[in-house]
Amino acid sequence: MLLAQGLDRTGTGVWAAASVLYFTFVCRLDARQVGLLVGVAAVAGIAGSPIAGRLAERLPVRGLLIGSHLLRLGTMGLMLAVHGFAALLPVVAVTCLAERGAKTLEMLFATRVAGRQRGTYQALFRTVANAGYAVGAGIAAIGLAVGTTNAYRALILADALSYLLAAALIWHTREPSGLGQVVARSADEPADDPAPAPSPWRDRGYLLFVLLDIPMCLEDSVLNVGLPLWLVHHTTAPHAFVPAFLVINTVVVVLLQLPVSRRTEGPRRAAGAVAWYGVTLLACCAVLAASTGAGAWSAAAALLLAAVLVTLAELVRSVTSWELAVSLAPARARASYLGVAGMSQSVQKSVGPLLLTGAVMTAGPVGWLALGAGVTGLSLLQRRACLRRLDALRDADAATPRQLLHA
Template identity: 65%
Template structure:
């Protein structure tokens, strides 16, 4: 399954690095059309997570995941055949819908396969995914260096091929234990302490407590936009740091995630550590935003050093969030409806991907250094709110859980 995940993300890396240039130089769309197309496709992708969760509650995960993998080669082949904006809009929207559904199904598969070791498995899966994404981006760089129409089309075909291979790898993987085993293990009750099923509304859309968690989890995913949009644009527009430093942000992120994700996951395993990790995320994001604000008043090399430090901190925040967010989404969901609940939880990341970049460019960066400080303060405050909300729902009072009362070991550097 980890190999399938790495192959999947290799294709995603190819698409991310080449799609805009393909749409520009091969299909000849304008910058405005590309923005509308990708934005609308991102909005369509939001529906992928709850749709996948609902289906996974009724059908086995493996055939659903194979189906999502096979939908995308079909739509990407249509991308090569279509030239009109309206047609491309619908095709790319379906591609994004399948992409988000596949990501949710992959996490459901991992949750069921790993059981109580889901945090460690999540860490391994993120390391595999980031490694694959880096390979895909590297392969795309070769094609982009050639720069011909055939080279751009070859990259799109390479993306489509990666999903076919991923589907074949998933087909060879056994179906994980699912809904029946989860209910049997917990006797039909919620596994996490303090979550009561009696009187709880049926389904995630009527569960206000869980919807509050998902709503608060949207800004808990802003590290993605800060790294990919905020820091690069801030560097080139408001500091004198060398522009060649921008790729280093992605390199730092990829290397740290691959090397440290498994070790960091130990900080978010179990309810107590997962809840504490939310607070640490808020602290890391606040310091990162403060550094970004301060970089505007620094000289060339000082600004470069400060922004590199901010990239390290936002990556560490991502490491904490990527495990704790899913761990809490699982712990807060009743086992007998876990697939549907996790499908709704998966919307947080999709919504952030659509709303995060405009927030950073249109509000935070427009306000200057003050905008960064306000962003860091708001995210830290929301982290406290989410920590308290999750602790209350999980029944984590003053008395520590003996299984998780030991101090968290220091992170190796």
């Protein structure tokens, strides 16, 4: 399963690094069309997680995951055949929809396979995923250096091949039986709710968790959008430091993901660690605010430190978000609940860059401090809400279904 996920992320890394240039130089789209294409795809991706979760309540997860990989294989093939904006729009949208659905299905499938060791598994997966992204970016760099139309098409074929190989590996991975026993409970997890499976869309407690989880994913936009743009437009640091942000991110994740996961294992420890996410992101934002107006090398050092801090926030979030999404969901409806939980990252990818470019960086250093303070406050609220819900789920045997849904 880890190898399949690694291959998936390798292909995704290839496409992420090459897609904008492919649309620009091969498909001959202008900047406005490319922006609209990427934006619509991101919005379409929001629906991928809940659709996948809903289907997983009724159909085998393994088959759905294989189908998601094969669907992306098909859309990559179509990408080679169509070039106009109108034709590309539905193809790119379906690709993003299938990608987000596949990530939710991977989480479900891995949750079943890993059982109560899901924290350790998530740490291993994060390490493998970062290695896959790095390999994919390296492959893309070779194709981009060649720069011909055939080189771009070869990158798309490499992406498609990764999905085919991932589907083949999933086909040979055994799926544990029993939807109701999706996850083996740890010692501090509550007993399953004996009532009929509830709907996550009517569960205000869980929806609050998902809503608060959106700002808990902002480190992605800070790393990929905030740091590079802040360096270029608000500091005198050399532009050559921009690639170092992703290098630092990859190295720190590989070295520290497992140790961090051990310290946040279990639902209550994960809930407590949410507050550390806010504090770490606040420290990152404070460093970014202090970097403006400094000398070139002082600014560069501050930005590199910010890259380390935002990566530490990512390490915490990547483990706690999954652990809490699983632990806070009733076991009988875990698939549909995790589908809804997966929307938080999709929404953040759509609105996070707009928040940073349209509000935070426009306000200057004060904007970063306001962002850090706001996320820290929301992380404390998330921690309190998660601990309350865990307590409610622990008492589920004595609570009515109505009481549970309003916990």
